Amino acid sequence: MSINTPAVTPAQFHAGVKKAAIRRRKDKDAGTTALLGDLSHPGIFQQLMTGNKCELFETVYDAWNNRINQEDVNSTNGLIDINKFGLRQTEEAVVDEPLAGYIGYGAKKRVPRNLKAKTEEKRKIYKARDKQRIEQFEKQIKEDPYVRAWMKKLHLDINDLLVPVHNQHEIDRSGGQRIKAEILHRAADGGLFNTPFPEEYGGYNFSQQMTDLIIGFLPELGGGLAATIKVQQSIGGKPLIAFATEPQKAHFIPELLPHDKKERGLISFLLTEEASGSDAFGGMQSEARLSDDGKNFIVDVPSKKFITCFHVSKLGHLAVNIIDKDTGTKLPTVLEWKLPFRFDDTQEIMEQKIDTLWNEGFEMPYNPQGLNGIIGSMQLYGEGHGYRGIPLQYAPGVLSILGGINGIGRGDEYIAGGLYKGRGGFIRLSAANAELGLNLALDEAVNEDRIRFKKTLSENELVKTQIGDMAMKVEMLKAYAELTSTIIDNNKKMNFVPETAIGKAFATDTANSVMQTANFLFGGQGLMKGQLIEQAVRDHRVLLTVEGANPLMYQLGAGASVGPALAAKTFSEKARIAISQFMLPMNNFKLALRGIELSIPTLIKGARYQMAMRDRQNDLMDISHEEAMIFAILASKLKVKDLRIIPERNRKEIAALEGFLQIANGKKPNLVGIGQWYIDDAKIRYQQRKREDEALVRKYR
Structure with missing residues (x-):
């Protein structure tokens, strides 16, 4: 599929640079806006902090009742x-x-x-x-x-x-x-x-x-x-998907999904630099300028690291600054870089392609970086020194600039938007990791070949308590992920910066506690290579840092959620926000009241500190943790209601979620009882699997 569009001239490119520079100079908070998202379409946490609580719960219930068919x-x-x-x-x-x-x-x-x-x-x-x-x-x-x-x-x-x-x-x-x-x-x-x-x-x-x-x-x-x-x-x-022009989509996406297996390759993401870290664009030093003949960009990249999948990629999103020569304004931009690598490259062919790139000005080692988790994700380090391999356009009107001419100076917005749209999946991945950890722990606990003090682990009261605690967190995370994804699907324009940033941090932190507890149940065996639990724990730990370190995500999400209140300028705007706090839904009165207990003190602090509130990191951390807890409570309550439709099938899940809700309300759940539900189920599976294995070995002898 192709779309015929006129070619873009160098003059049009330079005019686009000037226009972008004017826009960035007028909008002093452009970088902050890219991070916090569009405040005109508030999300759940923004409504929780500054909006009508009745509308908030209505939005949630509408989404929950319109889940995937x-x-x-x-x-x-x-x-x-x-x-x-x-x-x-x-x-x-x-x-x-x-x-x-x-x-x-x-x-x-x-x-x-x-x-x-x-x-x-x-x-x-x-x-x-x-x-x-x-x-x-x-x-x-x-x-x-x-x-x-x-x-x-x-x-x-x-x-x-x-x-x-x-x-x-x-x-x-x-x-x-x-x-x-x-x-x-x-x-x-x-x-x-x-x-x-x-x-x-x-x-x-x-x-x-x-x-x-x-x-x-x-x-x-x-x-x-x-x-x-x-x-x-x-x-x-x-x-x-979100930001490419239609000619770009028609050009790039079919190339990424070829019918010819020999042409298969992936997408890389070149963002993080030695000097930037989580402040990816604020500290970015990579620059690109158009060559004198107007055909190619000349790219200088002091460093890019954690470039995922580079050795098997045929396209890379390269984050750079384009500099307006007259004003020196930095315009963060994403260049689409066609890469030469394919799945079928032998080591020799791959090294030859790397040698070619090196000679052309983009230098990288043959081997990926050494990581202590998600090994095999092929994270690469690279530098560009006058590299000229990215044309202004790959075909008439198909610019290498993501978003076309209008994409100049919007790279931070596009990258941040892509991250937020993808971070929702971190919540489900964390829930799945935690569930894997729980299941491995259950298998170990009921294993009759693993006897401690004349008992299996499952007969130990402390182990039952640990299993109960893990089960609570797993079921809560699954409900949290389900509510997040259904809200995303049903509210396309909603600003999800707070939900996905805080959700990513909260979910990965919670799952990490589950994985660590599961690992303890294995003792020294949980440290041995070849054991699923050892690798799973190590792999999950990476998620606490990648795509935004968790402490930053908590602060970012809280900052975005209080953004509408901080942005309110007039007395009437501030009065409307204050009054809206007391519109409470009767069917969720207690939870809405908990929201008020969070939002009112925050608004008072916001009135005192104004936009400087975004820099009060400890306050933001407290806000984000409470927002995550309120969301988790709401998700758990909705899920319990669903599970109770057929309670006999879902007794242990109901017990786990009700246990979490008790903790959230300051009560002490029966963790031993919850753990026993899961252990009893695991024992049945263990005995059934044992009988099936014996029968299968006889059958296929």
């Missing part, structure tokens, strides 16, 4: 089932990697007899289970219309997915080298890189709720591959 749920689950099968773990991942945690990774392997016997039994079980999975998936293709429809749409046959290819431990211990091409191809075959893009360009146009369903299974794949997939769905794809 069952047809979309079934369709998305069909796609997930295909990818669960296609990206299932190899025998080496399930059997040999945990063994290596005991005997090491050396070439010479000596395995003591008991360990060897257990490993061989595990191998038999793996092979039997995989044969069963193949039979089950063959049956699912025949009987499940959604799986069958996706297989047809993806042009897949079961033979394309028969051989397991994924080993998350191998990716992890490779030291951050590229994920194997066969794994990336398998994810691409399963459509995981197409989901966020519009259908007219080859994508599937998934809503946030549908995307959250996909994100929910990513932790099973390990942090490296999960991060790679999520980047394409968030900071990779979102800026193009």
Whole structure:
């Protein structure tokens, strides 16, 4: 699909620079506005702090009652089932990697007899289970219309997915080298890189709720591959979808979703610099200027780091400043940079392409940066020194400047917007990580081969308490994520800066506490390579920092939520905000009252400190934590109401959410009782799995 547009001349570009410079000089708070979002379309937290509480709850209930329909749920689950099968773990991942945690990774392997016997039994079980999975998936293709429809749409046959290819431990211990091409191809075959893009360009146009369903299974794949997939769905794809011109979308997106497998590549995001960190644009030193002939940009990049997926990317979002020569005004801009890398590049070919870029002025090492989590997400460091490889336009009217001429000086707005639109997925990812941690802990607690003091862990009262606490947090996070995504889908113009910034920080922090508790239950084994819990804990810890360090996210979200009050100039505006605080809904009176207890003192402080309130960091941290708690309470109450429709199916989830609500109201829940619900369920699964494994080994002997 192409759109015919006239070519842009250098004169038009320079005129655009002048126009952007005038706009930035007039709007002294342009950078702050980019961070805080459009205050004219207030979100939930902004309404909580400065708006009518009745309207706030009405907005929430309208969204909750208009959640994703069952047809979309079934369709998305069909796609997930295909990818669960296609990206299932190899025998080496399930059997040999945990063994290596005991005997090491050396070439010479000596395995003591008991360990060897257990490993061989595990191998038999793996092979039997995989044969069963193949039979089950063959049956699912025949009987499940959604799986069958996706297989047809993806042009897949079961033979394309028969051989397991994924080993998350191998990716992890490779030291951050590229994920194997066969794994990336398998994810691409399963459509995981197409989901966020519009259908007219080859994508599937998934809503946030549908995307959250996909994100929910990513932790099973390990942090490296999960991060790679999520980047394409968030900071990779979102800026193009939200801010590219139609000619740009028609040009770039089909290239990112090619029919030819040899042309497959991902999207990179080049933002963070040594001197900037979380203040990405305030401290950015990268600059781009148009060459004298008006054909290419000359790019100088002192440093870019944490460039995700660069070694397998064919497009990069490069954040730079374009400088207005007359005034020296810095105009943050995003350049779309076509990169030469593809999935199928061998190490030799990749190094040759890096050598070419180096000789052209963009210098980078052959290997990714050394990280201690999400290893395999291929984070790269690079520098540009007079690099000329980005043209003004790739085709007539298809500028390399994201957003076209009007995108000059809006790079901070576009990048921030892309981050906010993608951060909603962090909440669901955190919930999924926490749920993985809880399930691994439950499996360990009921394991009859793991006896401590003549008991399984599940018989220990302290362990029951820990399980109960983890379960409360997991169920709350799932409800929090569900409410966030449904509000996003039902309010396209709403300013979600506070919800996604605070939600990302609150969810990742809460999930981290779950992961740490789960890890403690494994004792020293939780520190061993090859153990899922060890890698999962390490991978999740990265989320507390990436795409905005959590302390900054709390402050940013709180600053945005009080923004309308700080921006109020006249007495009548301030009076309207003050009066609106006391319009309370009777059906949620207590929760609305809690909102007033937060908003009124904040407004008083705002009246005292005015815009300087945004710099009172401790106050902002307190505000954001209370906002997150109010949102969590509301989400939990809505979810409990739904679960009570069929209470016999959801008893443990209801108990966990009610326990959280008790804590939120200053009461003490029965954590032992909640933990027992989950342990009893885990014991049933453990015994059932044990019987099934014995039967499968006999069947496929």
